[in-house]
Amino acid sequence: MKKDERIEALAVDILHFRKILHKDDEPGLSWPGLDERDISGRLTLKGANYFFLCSINDMMRKVEDTMEAAYNFMYRIAPDPEKTWYFISSHTLEEWMSKKKEYNLHWIGHIYKRNHRIAGQIVKKYNGDPRNIWEDPVDRKGLPPAIVAERLLDKDFGMGRQITYMTIGALKDNKILTGSSDIKADTHVTRTLGRMVTGDTISPDEAKDLARKMHPQDPWLLDEVLFIWGQEICKSRNPKCLECRFKRACAYFQNNFSEIT
Numbered sequence: 522m523k524k525d526e527r528i529e530a531l532a533v534d535i536l537h538f539r540k541i542l543h544k545d546d547e548p549g550l551s552w553p554g555l556d557e558r559d560i561s562g563r564l565t566l567k568g569a570n571y572f573f574l575c576s577i578n579d580m581m582r583k584v585e586d587t588m589e590a591a592y593n594f595m596y597r598i599a600p601d602p603e604k605t606w607y608f609i610s611s612h613t614l615e616e617w618m619s620k621k622k623e624y625n626l627h628w629i630g631h632i633y634k635r636n637h638r639i640a641g642q643i644v645k646k647y648n649g650d651p652r653n654i655w656e657d658p659v660d661r662k663g664l665p666p667a668i669v670a671e672r673l674l675d676k677d678f679g680m681g682r683q684i685t686y687m688t689i690g691a692l693k694d695n696k697i698l699t700g701s702s703d704i705k706a707d708t709h710v711t712r713t714l715g716r717m718v719t720g721d722t723i724s725p726d727e728a729k730d731l732a733r734k735m736h737p738q739d740p741w742l743l744d745e746v747l748f749i750w751g752q753e754i755c756k757s758r759n760p761k762c763l764e765c766r767f768k769r770a771c772a773y774f775q776n777n778f779s780e781i782t
């Protein structure tokens with residue numbers, strides 16, 4: 522199979538499997554906080570704060586641990602869950618760092634530290650309300666994902682690329698934003714997509730470009746299947762190729778199991 526044919530076949534198979542996972546295009550993975558809506562359907566401030574606090578700390582550990590730490594901080598340590606970012610930025614950086622163990626938002630120093638920087642930006646530029654990052658100030662509708670990405674990737678805000686794409690994807694999955702956005706090219710996605718198309722793991726930039734080529738209308742729609750597949754089937758060691766639903770067009774499978782194909 523030529524590379525372009527492979528890309529086309531894989532895109533069809535991945536999107537087909539996504540449809541099986543989500544009947545009627547319902548939201549994908551469940552995201553903390555995003556189901557907290559007011560009577561008009563707008564995400565509440567507490568929900569937005571919880572979602573965003575989880576997002577910026579969602580690295581190098583289990584999602585449940587991130588959720589528990591963020592909830593504990595917002596509801597048991599900070600005095601008001603609607604003023605989370607004001608509370609964080611009321612500390613000097615030195616005070617904030619001295620409370621790392623007590624606040625327990627993340628065990629890695631630089632990830633814990635960036636909560637302070639991002640809180641300062643949310644207070645300064647967005648009136649302490651993360652919804653102002655992604656909503657139009659007049660009609661409160663979601664802004665285009667490209668504008669939201671620009672704001673999160675701004676060097677003062679400093680969100681980090683993969684967390685930015687994950688956050689935007691979550692908002693899209695929950696119908697708060699609409700429009701095309703990139704995949705979160707984490708280790709599961711770069712390994713699975715790379716093996717499928719090239720036979721080996723690829724870089725985050727290569728994965729982003731490849732996903733754009735596979736599904737230019739909205740690369741994000743490929744993300745969840747690739748992520749789940751990397752976690753469950755296309756593992757770094759001993760991928761379960763023989764039982765894999767994508768083996769028909771997978772380069773790794775063809776390279777390593779050619780006697781079967």
Ligand code: SF4
Pocket residue numbers: 713716717754755756760761762763765766767768771772773774
């Ligand atoms: S066939 Fe193997 S390498 Fe290819 S996607 Fe499936 S598990 Fe991964």
